[in-house]
Amino acid sequence: MTVRRLTQTVRELKPFNQTEARSALSALKEMGAREAAIAAVLAEGGPLKDFLVGALSLSPYLKDIAAIRPQLLARALEEALEPQLEAALADARDCWQPRMDGVTPTEAEVMTALRDAKRQVSFLLALADLSGLLHARETTQWLTKLADAAVAAAMDHLLLASHHAGKLRLADPARPSDASGLIVLGMGKLGAGELNYSSDIDIVVFFDPDSGILPDPAEATEVYGRMMRRLIRILQERTGDGYVFRTDLRLRPDPGSTPLAVPVEAALIYYEGRGQNWERAAYIKARPMAGDLKAGEAFLREITPFVFRKYLDYAAIADIHSIKRQIHAHKGHGVIAVKGHDVKLGRGGIREIEFFAQTQQLIAGGRVPAIRERRTEAALAALAQSRWITPEIAAELTEAYWFLRDVEHRIQMVRDEQSHRLPETEAELKRIAYMLGFADTATFSARLEDVLRRVERRYARLFEQEAKLSAGEGNLVFTGQNDDPETLVTLSKLGFERPADMSRVIRTWHYGRYRATQSVEARERLTELMPELLSAFGASKRADEALLRFDGFLKALPAGIQLFSLLGNNPGLLSLLVMIMAAAPRLADIIAARPHVFDGMLDPGLMQEMPTRHYLSERLTTFLGGARHYEEVLDRLRIFTAEQRFLIGIRLLTGTISGVQAGRAFTDLADLVIEQALAAVLGEMAQAHGTYPGGRVAVLGMGKLGSYELTAGSDVDLILLYDYPEAVQESDGAKPLDAMRYFTRVTQRLIAALSAPTAEGIVFEVDLRLRPSGNKGPVATRINAFRRYQEEEAWTWEHMALTRARLVCGDESLMAEAGQVIADVLTRPRDRQKTAADVSDMRALIEQEKPPRDLWDFKLIPGGLIDIEFIAQYLRLVAPSGAAGQGDEAAVSMRGTEAALRRNAGGRLSPDDLETCVTALRLYTELSQIIRLCVEGAFDPKDAPAGLIERLCTAGDAPSLKLIEAEVKRLSKSVRSILQACLSQRSSPAAEE
Incomplete structure (x- = not known):
């Protein structure tokens, strides 16, 4: 090992x-x-003294450390650099171990x-870097070694503490991490051995719950989650x-x-099925640096x-470049200007050099293992060796990389801040x-601009196209974990x-958290849709709500591609889909809860086919075909x-x-x-x-x-009528029932078939309150009881x-008989004045008990x-009696309110x-049909x-809407006057006949 001293030429x-x-x-x-x-250096004078004065004047951080710990500076002047660093790292790595007296450190x-250790290493590296004793390459390696030692020591301490607490059973307490199954991967610059001076460290923690150290593997997530929170506290708490x-x-x-520590199996499943290109890029630099290194x-x-695919993955270029565009979208990163420029994320910066190498590693790493290098410099050299780039490009980008790393280190050495941005002022720029x-x-500035522009040119040639929204109107980038500010501007x-x-x-x-977006192909298709989709949502008054409804729809979809x-x-x-999300919250909620209803929209003839009774009948017959069991039939009816x-x-x-056609279609469907x-x-x-x-x-x-005016949210008002021969006392099955119980049970089962909630929802809510005697009467009514009640007991409002x-279905002869009963009741003579008074009283009662919410409560x-x-x-x-014609079908049902009025x-x-x-x-019907379709509950403009x-x-x-409201006010005032006039008529030629 080369032994270097600060007292050498600086x-x-x-x-x-x-x-x-x-x-x-x-x-x-x-x-x-x-x-x-220190006194000796000051007394001697010369370059070393000048260097120390210059260094401490330029870096308030170094000055403060030296003032607090002058022994650090004295030792730096007296001893060789590398042994000091090695000793500091050893102290850090071993700080968890029991002392000579056997006591474990707290x-x-x-x-x-x-x-x-961090203070000592940082101080020494800063002085050595500023003096020229160390190249940036060496500085980054020493900083990485410090991070490795710190994380490994903290992990060993936590594992040993958990062992002593009975939470774990370590294989060897003297080597806590060995065979623990707890994996700590260093990512990014930590993984590559390229930490900067004030760097964050990116780590990922996985665990094997079956490693044998946990008494109860089911508690692994909780145990390791607490451990990771303590790890973060140990490392970053000030x-x-x-x-x-x-x-x-x-x-x-x-x-x-996901929890802070992720099971290995879950991680592998995630990366295999849902991993994204930016995660592949991150794993190029991944390195086991603490915990169970063999397991890592x-x-x-x-x-x-997952990281290095076997085929040439050119598709990765666009995704990786989207990350770079996301970075460029940050304020101040978009142009090259020295003051305020971010040397890491800005154009021509460190990240472009890293991406230049990483993208080509992703493209070819599966076929060319030699280029799978973690370190940027080594990756560029490997790419040149494998002839993916020229040696000149590799040399140019390598030189630029280390120059920019030097700039980055100086920015951070000033005040030990995690910043990559050059100062905005001339005075502070002079410091750098x-x-x-x-x-x-x-x-x-001239040198920096030259470097940045050379890097930008090389990077731009690799990435020639940028995906833009609407030919350059803005970015739409959703890659990575952080918001892209320019994309936020675009969304706004x-x-x-x-x-x-x-x-x-x-x-x-x-991220592929939904089943619909788990496949790579589905995410690619969705990405292609994004500009049109977001533009369409944005055009609505409440774009956020529309997008959130679409999110609910996606969440429920079983597949998306x-x-x-x-x-x-x-x-x-x-x-059409955007219209639903933007205009019809009720419909959006329906397809979010039951996405299968959307399948029918895929029919290209949907808008050409009118939903007539014949159309619906044919499709229902086909849909029910093959249903073998009662419950299966009911489920198919619900669907x-x-x-x-x-x-x-x-x-x-x-x-x-x-709206009128919709009412008829909803009613035909119900029938x-x-x-x-x-x-x-x-x-x-x-x-x-x-049978009975x-x-x-x-x-x-x-x-x-009955009047063919159902809406999307209507319940159905039913009366079940029955009849049987007097001589028959019970049904003919193995478990016979008398008539009352038999037909009551038929009614109860019909209600349940229509309204009982299942996994497929319900068909209709059923209301039986209009049957004879209302809720007090039997649920099923025999025809003679129905006739007697209507002729002798029914109130005017019941005849209304x-x-x-309208007879919906059932035995034809009974339907005809019931129709005649209704016709007879409706065509009999009645006291017009009493009827008018009853109708007036009924309307007043409704008005008192159910006042309208607002003008939009059309009912x-x-x-x-x-x-x-x-x-x-x-x-x-x-x-007039018989005016409608005895037995005339129109006498039984007015076939809609408009038809009844005209008739x-x-x-x-x-x-x-x-x-x-x-x-x-017509206006009320049209508006209320649309409102009931689109919103649940009251309508608020x-x-x-x-x-x-x-x-x-x-x-x-x-x-x-204001003009619509004005028209509603005008019409409603007129209708109220017509009703009052109609009910107050004393006589008319028609009434006298």
């Missing part, structure tokens, strides 16, 4: 200024009063010993003695969701295929220039209010209903169908599903209890189901409800949907009043997504 250093020079000399004289070696003692190294564990797999080497052998031996800042310009939060969400996708490929090749489908209801909603959202559910229930009942000889069942739809009744506002429905129902009840308005509503009611009905507001304006044929 580089001339100009002092910072005369004031600082006098202060440094004064400090040296005070030290000389305590240390003879954690506080270990911390003090490590800080003493005490009266300073700190050792700031320690960063964020290079571990998926740091946002074995781990690196395991992940070699003098520390490097330059006569002035101009000479230094696109319309995102919390760009940092959104960036973190998007990086989650790139097919979807991402389709979106990439189908701009219309991408626009089909959710998907088709979603697809009807998509057509409504895009304007392919109107078909209820019919199939009833058939399945009757089949199941037959198996359990037999001569028994008949029919389902009567009420409310919006009956005007919307309950005065002059809203209830008023229009009451007008139609009232007109139907007081229509029964003659003589009681003027043509203008009729058209006012129809106009209001202030919080509504921009996409929804735009859709409502289109539906209302108005440029703004």
Whole structure:
């Protein structure tokens, strides 16, 4: 080993200024009063004295250390450099070991010993580096050795302490790390042996839970997690003695969701399935440096295929370059300017040289093992030797690398700060220039600019294209762990209010934490989509919410590559998906919870096919085909209903169908599903209890189901009717039931089939409150009881409800019989004034008990949907006897409120009043269908997504919601007047007939 002394020839250093020079000399004289070696140098004078004055004037940090510990400076002057460094490293490495008296050092003692070693090594290296005794290459190696010793000693201390505490059973307490299965890898500059003067250290910790040292392997994560927290404290907590190294564990797999120490098996699975190119680049420099070194080497052998692929991986270039673009996006890194320039991350800086080497190592390392070098200088030499680059390029970049490392060290030596940025002021820049031996800042600046531009040119030739958003409008970089500031600016310009939060969400996708983004191919497709996707989200009023809904959708997707490929090749489908996320929170929640409903959107004929009853029936028949069991049929019904209801909603959202058409489609879907559910229930009942000889069942739809006006969020109002021959007392199965129990059970099973929640959700919420006697009556009603109740006991409001009744499915003869009952009830003569009073009282009661929330509560506002429905129902009840025709199907159901108004308005509503009611009905229906589709609960225009507001304006044929509100106010006022006038009529020609 070469033995070098500070008293040898030293580089001339100009002092910072005369004031600082006098202060440094004064400090040296005070030290000389305590240390003879320092006094001797001052007395002798000459280059060494000038060097010390210059060094301490330029570095306040060195001056402070020397003043506090003058013996360090005295020893540096008296003894050879290398033996001092070796001794300090040995003291650090062995500080955990029991003393001669057998007492194990405490954690506080270990911390003090490590800080003493750090202080001594840092001081010696700074003086040797500034004097020219050491090259930057040697400085970085000594700093790395110090980090190795400190981390290894801390690990041994922690393992031994856990052994003594009974948490572990070490194989050999004298060598705690051996065979422990606890792996500490040095990453980045630590792994490469290239630490800078005030560097953080990047480490990754893995453990083998089956190494045999844990009494209970299941507690490994907790035990090692606590140990890592203590390790961080030992190394980086600032005490009266300073700190050792700031320690960063964020290079571990998926740091946002993994413990500080990761099981080896979990890490291997992660890197095999979800590892990213930037992680491959990081592992080029990875090195076992503490803990179980043999296990660490074995781990690196395991992940070699991940880091160095067998084929030439040119695809890695774009990803690695995105990391560099991410770095360049930071303020002050984008241009070459000496003042304020970041020599590590800025253009032409250290990171570009490292990436220049690492990218080519990733491309060819699988085929050319000789280039798998950790150190940058060695990697450049290996690339030249393997003819991937010319020797001239290797030499040029190597020279530039060490010059920039020298600059970096001087920046950090000033005040021991982890900084890579040159000062902004001329005075402070002069300090750096003098520390490097330059006569002035101009000479230094010229040399630095030349180096930076040479590096930039070499780097630019390797990376010729940069991925930009919309031909140069901004960066969209989501590689790595930290936010790219320029990308945050881009996101903000696109319309995102919390760009940092959104960036973190998007990086989650790139980490492959979701099943949909776990494959490399899926992430690549998603990356290609990103500019269009984010631009579309940004165009919405609430871009953040839209993106978060999309995140929920991705989280639930079982796989993503097919979807991402389709979106990439189908701009219309991408626009539709973004519209859902931006305009329809309710639909977005549905596809996030049940992504299979999105499958139907992949049908290229979706928008061309109208959701008619025939269309839905054919698809339901096909979907149920092959279902063998009752539960399977019900699950398929749930899946089909959710998907088709979603697809009807998509057509409504895009304007392919109107609100009235949507109501009809939702109702046709309900009819078909209820019919199939009833058939399945009757089949199941037959198996359990037999059939009921001569028994008949029919389902009567009420409310919006009866009038073909269901919305996306409607429940279904049902009455189950039945009948049977009086002579039959029970069903014919092995477990017979009497009629009441049999048909009650049919009803209960039908309700459960439709509304019981399962893994596939529910079909519909079912409401039976409109049956005879309401909640007090039996759930199933025999036809004669239904007739008797309607003719003798029903209130006016129940007959109003009956005007919307419609037979949905069941036995045809019973359906015809029930239809005749309804027709008879509705066409019988009734007291018009009493009916009008009852209707008026009913409306007043509703208004008292359920006041409208606001103007957008179209159902309950005065002059809203209830008023229009009451007008139609009232007109139907007081229509001349037989006007609709006995047995006429229209007498049984008005086929929608508009049809009922037009059919029964003659003589009681003027043509203008009729058209006012129809106009209001259509507007309310259109708006409420869209709102119920898009949002859950109350609609608040202030919080509504921009996409929804735009859709409502289109539906209302108005440029703004304010104009729609004005039209609603106008129409509702008119409708309320029409209702009041209608109910207050004393007589009319039609009424007298």
